[in-house]
Amino acid sequence: MKKRLIFITLLVLGSIAAGVLLGLWSSRNEATRTPVHPDIEGLLWPSPRTLAPFTVTDHLGQPFGLEQMSGKWSLLFFGYTHCPDACPLTLTVLKDFYEKLAGENAAGDVQVIFVTVDPARDTPEQMANYVRYFNGKFIGLTGTVEQISTLAQQIGVLFYKADNNEDYAMAHSVAVYLISPAREWVGVFAPPHNAEDMLARFKAIRKFVDASKK
Amino acid sequence: MTHLPVHQYHRRAVVVLLLGCLCVWHAVLAQEDIRISDAWINEAPPGMKMMGGYLNISNKTSRAVVLTGATSPCFEKIEFHVTEIKDDVSSMHKQESISIPAGTDFRFSPGRYHLMLINQTRTLAAGDTVPLTLHFAEGEPLQVMAEVRRGDSPSHKHH
Numbered sequence: 247m248k249k250r251l252i253f254i255t256l257l258v259l260g261s262i263a264a265g266v267l268l269g270l271w272s273s274r275n276e277a278t279r280t281p282v283h284p285d286i287e288g289l290l291w292p293s294p295r296t297l298a299p300f301t302v303t304d305h306l307g308q309p310f311g312l313e314q315m316s317g318k319w320s321l322l323f324f325g326y327t328h329c330p331d332a333c334p335l336t337l338t339v340l341k342d343f344y345e346k347l348a349g350e351n352a353a354g355d356v357q358v359i360f361v362t363v364d365p366a367r368d369t370p371e372q373m374a375n376y377v378r379y380f381n382g383k384f385i386g387l388t389g390t391v392e393q394i395s396t397l398a399q400q401i402g403v404l405f406y407k408a409d410n411n412e413d414y415a416m417a418h419s420v421a422v423y424l425i426s427p428a429r430e431w432v433g434v435f436a437p438p439h440n441a442e443d444m445l446a447r448f449k450a451i452r453k454f455v456d457a458s459k460k
Numbered sequence: 461m462t463h464l465p466v467h468q469y470h471r472r473a474v475v476v477l478l479l480g481c482l483c484v485w486h487a488v489l490a491q492e493d494i495r496i497s498d499a500w501i502n503e504a505p506p507g508m509k510m511m512g513g514y515l516n517i518s519n520k521t522s523r524a525v526v527l528t529g530a531t532s533p534c535f536e537k538i539e540f541h542v543t544e545i546k547d548d549v550s551s552m553h554k555q556e557s558i559s560i561p562a563g564t565d566f567r568f569s570p571g572r573y574h575l576m577l578i579n580q581t582r583t584l585a586a587g588d589t590v591p592l593t594l595h596f597a598e599g600e601p602l603q604v605m606a607e608v609r610r611g612d613s614p615s616h617k618h619h
Binding site for chain 1: 502504505506507508509510511512541543545548549550551552570571574576577578610611612613614615
């Protein structure tokens with residue numbers, strides 16, 4: 247009778263131990279498994295498009311192309327400096343986003359790029375005055391319409407002259423596009439934008455894409 | 461032509477005077493029931509031609525009021541525009557006038573309706589105040605002072 251009790255006790259303890267070990271093993275297996283598509287709004291996965299070469303001019307008058315995007319996380323926004331409402335609003339969000347990230351010492355490999363859709367009025371000097379107002383590290387890009395289109399078309403950015411007035415307005419895509427250090431278009435942040443939300447999604451996408459590359 | 465007695469002339473004058481007072485009083489009262497608040501201008505980077513202006517118009521009257529224009533000594537021209545985003549593409553549409561139904565508020569706010577302030581006549585920076593005059597289809601124009609300031613980044617609580 248006593249032997250039987252000991253046997254049952256051992257059996258129960260053994261089962262518990264086996265269960266715990268099995269649990270530990272499977273959770274360890276979970277951690278090493280390749281990441282599946284996480285539920286991050288705006289993540290373009292599993293087959294992000296790799297950008298093709300393009301050449302435009304930055305706000306310092308220097309050539310800017312794919313090489314300047316290698317090894318960096320780039321946030322691209324398309325607009326124009328004569329825009330009184332939507333563009334300053336989005337750039338204010340991007341300024342807030344970038345400064346929050348910099349405050350966490352996590353902006354070293356991040357660049358915010360404002361690309362004009364109105365190169366006729368947006369010279370490199372005009373772009374310099376504009377982007378520096380928001381943040382000294384922001385990059386402004388201009389060029390010919392064809393040069394800008396070479397970049398814009400790859401990520402589905404639309405822009406056109408909205409009227410023929412002297413002070414004409416441009417219609418343009420207002421999403422923010424995320425390009426990975428491998429020059430892949432991995433994310434899109436649709437409007438309306440706010441810095442905290444964009445920051446949380448950016449960090450989640452960066453973590454996921456970095457993990458996928460290992 | 462008949463000649464009225466002198467006292468009847470006086471009576472007419474008094475009636476005209478009273479009617480005149482009533483008109484002035486009515487106009488003042490009517491415009492007092494339209495309240496402008498939270499007027500501000502988004503500071504622009506140096507050298508930019510266009511600025512965005514924002515304010516709230518509260519129509520406390522019992523009829524619709526129509527905003528027909530805005531002027532300021534600090535800008536060559538002011539227009540009303542609405543920013544519309546469709547399929548992530550933003551475009552601006554000029555509004556000739558803005559109708560505000562009785563008892564409602566109309567808000568010009570970033571990302572939607574805005575005063576497009578064209579060509580500053582002097583350099584404006586955060587901290588400056590700018591007089592804006594709003595013109596309506598009826599009644600006297602209203603003047604408001606708008607403060608130039610740096611726009612805030614919208615946060616979660618505004619969504």
